[in-house]
Amino acid sequence: MENSKRKRETFSSGIAVFFATLGSAVGLGNIWKFPYLTGANGGGAFVFTYLVCILLVGMPVMISEFYIGRKTRKNAVGAFKELKAKPFWKSIGFMGVISSFLIMFFYSSVAGWVYSYVFKTLKGDFAALASQSMEQAAATVNQQFDAAVGGPVSPFVWQVIVMAVVSIIIIAGVRKGIERITKTLLPLLFVLIIICGIRALTLEGAVPGLKFLFQPDFSKLSPSVILSALGLAFFKLSLGMGTMITYSSYFTEEDNLFVTSAKVAISDTIVSLLAGIAIFPVVFTFGMEPGAGTGLLFKTIPLVFSKIPFGNLLLTAFFFLTSIAATTAMLSLLEVPVAYFIEEKEMSRNKAVLLTSGIILLIGILTVHPESIFGNVVIAGKGFFDLFDFISSNILMPIGGLLISIFVGYIANREDTENELSNHGTLNNRGMIKTYLNILRYVTPALLIIVFLNCIGIIKL
Numbered sequence: 001m002e003n004s005k006r007k008r009e010t011f012s013s014g015i016a017v018f019f020a021t022l023g024s025a026v027g028l029g030n031i032w033k034f035p036y037l038t039g040a041n042g043g044g045a046f047v048f049t050y051l052v053c054i055l056l057v058g059m060p061v062m063i064s065e066f067y068i069g070r071k072t073r074k075n076a077v078g079a080f081k082e083l084k085a086k087p088f089w090k091s092i093g094f095m096g097v098i099s100s101f102l103i104m105f106f107y108s109s110v111a112g113w114v115y116s117y118v119f120k121t122l123k124g125d126f127a128a129l130a131s132q133s134m135e136q137a138a139a140t141v142n143q144q145f146d147a148a149v150g151g152p153v154s155p156f157v158w159q160v161i162v163m164a165v166v167s168i169i170i171i172a173g174v175r176k177g178i179e180r181i182t183k184t185l186l187p188l189l190f191v192l193i194i195i196c197g198i199r200a201l202t203l204e205g206a207v208p209g210l211k212f213l214f215q216p217d218f219s220k221l222s223p224s225v226i227l228s229a230l231g232l233a234f235f236k237l238s239l240g241m242g243t244m245i246t247y248s249s250y251f252t253e254e255d256n257l258f259v260t261s262a263k264v265a266i267s268d269t270i271v272s273l274l275a276g277i278a279i280f281p282v283v284f285t286f287g288m289e290p291g292a293g294t295g296l297l298f299k300t301i302p303l304v305f306s307k308i309p310f311g312n313l314l315l316t317a318f319f320f321l322t323s324i325a326a327t328t329a330m331l332s333l334l335e336v337p338v339a340y341f342i343e344e345k346e347m348s349r350n351k352a353v354l355l356t357s358g359i360i361l362l363i364g365i366l367t368v369h370p371e372s373i374f375g376n377v378v379i380a381g382k383g384f385f386d387l388f389d390f391i392s393s394n395i396l397m398p399i400g401g402l403l404i405s406i407f408v409g410y411i412a413n414r415e416d417t418e419n420e421l422s423n424h425g426t427l428n429n430r431g432m433i434k435t436y437l438n439i440l441r442y443v444t445p446a447l448l449i450i451v452f453l454n455c456i457g458i459i460k461l
């Protein structure tokens with residue numbers, strides 16, 4: 001086992017670990033999903049609930065996944081075997097593989113919209129906005145979005161392009177592929193979102209936009225809103241499905257797992273909030289619906305840049321960098337089934353990538369446009385797009401998180417856990433470990449169970 005430990009690559013340094021992990025967390029979840037769910041779920045109270053979920057559920061689960069991954073240096077299924085856990089616990093890994101697929105079915109489709117927007121902006125499809133009235137501009141962005149996602153052929157072609165890009169990067173290997181991209185481009189995206197936010201704050205609708213985002217109106221909370229916030233916390237930080245187990249299996253022995261998790265959670269949350277700050281002022285300036293749904297990002301950002309110098313260039317840069325963030329997040333998503341096929345089914349890396357991508361394209365076509373080709377198919381009140389999202393984010397990932405917190409909190413060897421989290425005694429963080437274990441044992445599982453029971457109506461909050 002020592003041998004296989006050594007053979008596995010590790011990230012080259014602490015900063016590479018941070019950016020690679022952030023590369024998994026930051027993605028369409030921040031820029032596309034956080035704003036659209038915040039809009040659909042009534043604003044501030046949803047954001048508040050989401051932040052509570054990050055703190056009391058997300059971070060403890062993330063640290064637990066880091067512990068499992070770095071200790072075993074295995075993928076999510078192999079990790080539980082390595083820890084000599086009963087076969088039942090391997091189900092976390094299997095559920096993770098399923099969640100990965102479910103997410104990729106719709107994520108690759110939305111990533112395709114983003115890629116296509118890079119080309120639309122280059123073609124000058126939004127150039128007319130500069131001289132249009134507010135009503136005309138709002139109509140233009142709607143038309144452009146409908147044109148981008150409508151019809152079965154073009155969105156599917158973009159989805160194929162997305163999968164080709166992701167597959168090629170994955171085949172190139174962990175270090176070369178992931179480190180290089182995330183280290184250089186994520187900071188650029190961050191800067192651009194800040195520019196976007198500053199511009200949005202100069203719009204007429206800035207104050208109502210910010211109020212919507214930050215002023216909680218708790219009457220808007222319902223069991224399903226709370227479940228969405230919880231699901232978003234898991235989706236955002238890539239938790240409950242083994243992604244972070246697989247990623248941390250490449251961490252170095254020196255990384256401080258608490259610090260890495262805090263840095264990732266805080267940076268990720270800042271990016272989401274900035275995206276909200278960029279988007280909601282536009283919504284209120286142009287009289288749009290905050291609950292406009294999956295198109296919200298695509299209909300608002302072109303308006304942010306429409307009347308400023310170099311607007312079109314900035315718009316292209318925005319969608320380009322968003323496509324990079326989506327791509328790095330997909331690398332981590334794909335890594336879950338790929339690592340599983342390689343390590344548990346002894347497939348070659350190339351074969352595993354091709355098989356995974358093939359399955360994603362085959363089923364992912366169902367989601368290419370939630371309102372068109374397969375839009376009439378409704379299962380349990382949801383189309384394929386929403387169904388895949390709901391099952392992964394709101395059911396499987398929180399269940400995965402619950403099992404992980406129970407496993408680390410109650411089943412795993414306490415001494416082993418403390419040893420790993422203190423980097424074999426080299427960190428002086430006993431108090432921190434204690435607090436973490438208390439939250440993990442008592443608060444995290446309790447909250448998860450309460451939200452679930454509340455949602456299926458067994459208890460009333």
Ligand code: PFF
Pocket residue numbers: 024025026027028029030103234235236237238239241243329330332333
């Ligand atoms: N966290 C990513 C995002 O917010 O876009 C999505 C994601 C990546 C979810 C990896 C799950 C995962 F394993």
